[in-house]
Amino acid sequence: MMTPVFLFFLLSSIFTVNAQQGQSIVKPGSILTPTTNSSWLSPSGLYAFGFYKQGNGYAVGVFLAGIPQKTVVWTANRDNPPVSTQVTLNFTSDGRLVLQSAQGTETSVANFDPASSASMLDTGNFVVYNSDNQSIWESFQNPTDTLLPTQRLLPNDSVVLKSSVSESNQSTGRFRAVMQQDGYVALYPVGTNLTLEYGYWSTSNGVPNGNLNLDDQGLLYVTNSIFNLTVSQSRNSAKGTVLYRLRMEDDGFLRLYSYNLQEQNGSWSIIWSPLNETGVNICFPRGLCGVNAFCDPGGNDINCTCLPGFVFIDESKRTSGCERNSTTENCNEKGMNTTMEEVSGIIWENLTYNRSVLLTKQDCNDACLQDCSCEAALFNDEVCGKQKLPLRFVNIKISNDPKETLAFIKVRTSTPSSDGNVTKKKGLEILIIGVSLVIFAFIVLAISGIAIYRSRIFANENILNxxxxxxxxxxxxxxxxxxxxxxxxxxxxxxxxxxxxxxxxxxxxxxxxxxxxxxxxxxxxxxxxxxxxxxxxxxxxxxxxxxxxxxxxxxxxxxxxxxxxxYMCNGSLADVLFKPEKKPSWDERMGIACNIARGIFYLHEECVEKIIHCDIKPQNILMDENRCAKISDFGLAKLLKPDQSKISTGIRGTRGYVAPEWHQLKCPVTVKVDVYSFGIVLLEIISCRRCVDSNLPEEEAILEEWSYRCFECGELGKLVNDEEVEMRQLERMVKVALWCILYDPSLRPSMKKVLLMLEGTADIPVPSNRSFVSQYDQGFEENE
CATH class of the missing domain: 3.30.200.20 (Phosphorylase Kinase; domain 1)
Structure with missing residues (x-):
């Protein structure tokens, strides 16, 4: 007679055997390389986990190995650069899955507790188990851009399908598909709020608390175990003869594909997409064409168009966005003609840095034209909103609002040349004068030759030492x-x-x-x-x-x-910050920020005549052999006498670092322009990136906007790319920077206050939304 304990162990062993039947078990100590023994196959050989070719290197992921088109369905560390042939994928003896370089550096492939085994299943799911044979991590629960049959997308904002950059580049793209709590499947640009403002497609109905499912017959549906909502009908194919996958594409739309295994030289066929629905246009996704550009609807192709005054960053890849056709940083530079152009039928994300009540559109037009910080303006219901570049999510305007929003773009062109006849006349006059001068020059040359010769001899004698x-x-x-x-x-x-x-x-x-x-x-x-x-x-x-x-x-x-x-042997702060090989540590960056603040404080408070530098930027901060920061290039500086606090000036600094009041008509300039510039530089020191970078995703392109968004959402780690830093110091640095770049100069702290806050000897209030801070905040007291 078997005891209950013996029966329990017998049944457990039977269930364990059954659970592992049809699985390819991977044990700790297993190793893969990109060129030999490159993957772990599922039992049927249909799916594989391991290295696949990407660009000039390799990535790690799950892909279909059993068909000619080795389609990638999941990627590990998708935003990391491809690895070389010198790396190994190691399932370590202590139960970790890591990439190891030839130098021994390790990069985790997936985060889980110590594992005892792993399996590549025929469903396309890569599963990691603990010693009790329980799943502790699955690729199905951490999707990238693809949903496979039996895989579910749960109502979780952090578990979504994010598009890839392209079919050949699995890095995170611009768009995402979300299973919302309200039961709707909806599409949004990456990095935006889940609101109607940014959404561009959703299912017609919702199933509250439902999840998105794809079965092995090609049926795509949403269910909460009580109600079902069919998104795409089943194809009723014989089980096991057709493969299905749902993919979030780089153009911002979902597509459901099928692949018939019985066809020789088969290929993936699209069997459903939101684009097949009535009224859905390929230009709906916001930001499809990148910054400063929009998609012009017409046909099934993506037709990107730059805003007036802009050209494509990469003509061969028009979805990469547009940039100014003028490289000048000075809006009043000689030879440049600046005008405002009203554009109709389009709109962009409203990220104004200043709003004012103006009665007419012409007033709004003129206000932006006279403000060098303003690159575009939106006018609606007597409110004029000024904006900086880049302009994100430019799109065709779809609105029946009787109070139409008008859009204005600042356009710069070279000053046209004079009339041809006038030019010829001037040329003749110049020729006559030139001939006369040549004759006169010969006479003068003869007289001065001896004098010049003697002075040269004298000078050479003087410079021998x-x-x-x-x-x-x-x-x-x-x-x-x-x-x-x-x-x-x-x-x-x-x-x-x-x-x-x-x-x-x-x-x-x-x-x-x-x-x-x-x-x-x-x-x-x-x-x-x-x-x-x-x-x-x-x-x-x-x-x-x-x-x-x-x-x-x-x-x-x-x-x-x-x-x-x-001489400063380490170049400028720009050389140090923006080159990965020279990137300073967090403690070094803290020290650099304090050194710059001390230098500006000295100029503002400790000189006999206060000095406004007027052009604080990384290129004007030099680094000595000890990486001690020193402020340079005082060519735009202004002196304040002891009884002065402000000056009127027509000078111009560098775009991106210039305080908004600097370019306002009849607006005096104070030391607070340097405080603003320091705030921008401080954000660059924190994140080791430039204040405006069009190569980044649209939501991250403008550093000051991105920083405030991260601060507001409690995601400051994104600013330092999840670098290991002391979070309280990071929060303090960001708060100081946000106070420094407030639009209203009277609300910005003095450099003395800034230095005290950076050193941790003064409390820092929580900065409010900078667009409206002048209405709701009292700022810092200036009698420290």
Whole structure:
């Protein structure tokens, strides 16, 4: 007679055998490589888990191995770059599934508790088991862009079908399919709220708390175990002879495919798509054509069109979006003609940075035209909303609203040339004058030749010892150089270090080659370079701070204007932040931010005459051998006398970093313009990316908008790409930055307050929505 305990173990073993029948069991210690033993097959050989070819490398995922078209249905770490042939996929002895590089670096393929086995099933599901043979992770529960028969999509906002970039690139694309709590299957752009504003298709009815199912007969339906909603009818095929898959495509639509295994040289056929429904257009998905572009409906093809004044970023891939046809950063630059163009029939995402009540559309048109920060405007019901670039989710307007929204785009074109006859007349006059000058020049040349020759000999005698120039740390002010001396120091201006807005910087040596210097040669129109030269001399010559670049000397020799600075071996902050190989650690970035803040605080508060830098940006912050940040390029700076707090100016900074009030008519500029620019730079330091990047998804393109959205949603980890940082420090840094970039300058903190907040010695209020903050917040008190 069998005891109950023995019977229990006998039944358990029987169930375990039955559970594993038809499975391909993978045990810890198993290894795959891209070129040999590259996958673990399902029992029938239909599906495989392992390496597949992607681009110039390999990715890991689940794919159909039993048909000629090795279709990918799931991808691990889909947004990571392809790996080389030198990696291995290792099911480690301690139950982890990792990719190991030749150098030993490990990347987790899936996150689960220590596992005892895994199986590639004939359903296309890759399952991981614990020691009790219970499933602890499944690819079916973590879908990418594909739903297979017997797989379910649950009403969970975090488990959705996200399109791939393309058929050959499985990285996350722009669109997603969501099974909503209300029972509707709906389509949205990635990174948007699940609201009617962004949704562009859904099922006609919903099944509350239902889940989306695909059965092995091709029936696509939503069910909650009580009610069923059919999305696509079954094909009634013989079981096992036809394969089905539902895929979220890169054009933003779902498609249900079938594949007949009995056909030789078969292919996937589309048997259902929302595009087959009446009234659905291929241009419905918002953001289909990228930023600053829209899809022009007509036929079954995607026809992308740029907004006025824009051209395609990549002509060969028009869905990648558009950019300005002018590269100028200065909206008032000579030779550029700026106008506003009203565009009808289209609309875009309303992300205004300023709203004001204006009576007419012409008032709105003029307000944007006079504001250099404004690139576009929306006018509706006497409200004018100004916007920056890029413009996201541009689309054909579908609205019966009697109060129509009008859209305006700022367009820049080159100033047209003068009339041809006038040009010819001027040319003749120039020719006559030129001939006269040549004759006169020969006469002058004969007289001055001897004088020039003698001066050259004298100069050459004086520069024989130029290499012995010694600059003492105790020098009170900058040293005067001759042009010939600087030509010798730089070896004829041979090695270029970089280019700025007003000139070129060359590498030079003094003190017998022991000390390297940077020589800035101003090379613009005489008025501009003279202003630049005088400003640099006045500002840097009277400052001394460890976080400001040191001016060692200058040249005021005839028409030549040059400045000699200490050499910064690590280049600019832009070189450090935006190059992955040079990316500083989190602690280094914290230190850099504080160093910049100390330098600006010194300019604002500790100088005899307060200084507004006016052009704070990563390119103007240089890094020494210890990666200590030093502010440079004071060519746009303005001096404030002790009894002044603001100035009126027509100067312009760099687009993306310029405070909005800087370009308002009759609006005085204060030190708060530097606070705004610092806020933008601080966000770039936090995330190690540029403030505007059209190569990123539309919702992430504008860093300040993306940062506020992440802060509001409690997803700050996205700003640092889930880098391991101290979250309280990250939150503090982001809050400081958001306060700095408020639209109303009176609400921004002073640099003293900013420095205290960065160092953690002052409390930081929670910043409100920046578009409306001036209406609801009181800002910081300025009597610290």
């Amino acid at each position: 130029t290499g012995n120039i010694v600059l003492s740390d105790e020098d009170v002010g900058p040293r005067s150089f001759t042009y010939i001396e600087l030509e010798k120091i730089t070896n004829g201006f041979k090695e270029e270090l970089g280019r700025g807005s007003f000139g070129i910087v060359y590498k030079g040596t003094i003190e017998n080659g022991q000390k390297i210097v940077a020589v800035k040669k101003l090379e613009r129109l005489l008025v501009d370079r003279e202003r630049e030269f005088q400003t640099e001399m006045k500002v840097i010559g009277r400052t001394h701070h460890k976080n400001l670049i040191r001016l060692l000397g200058y040249c005021h020799d005839g028409p030549n204007r040059l400045l000699v600075y200490e």
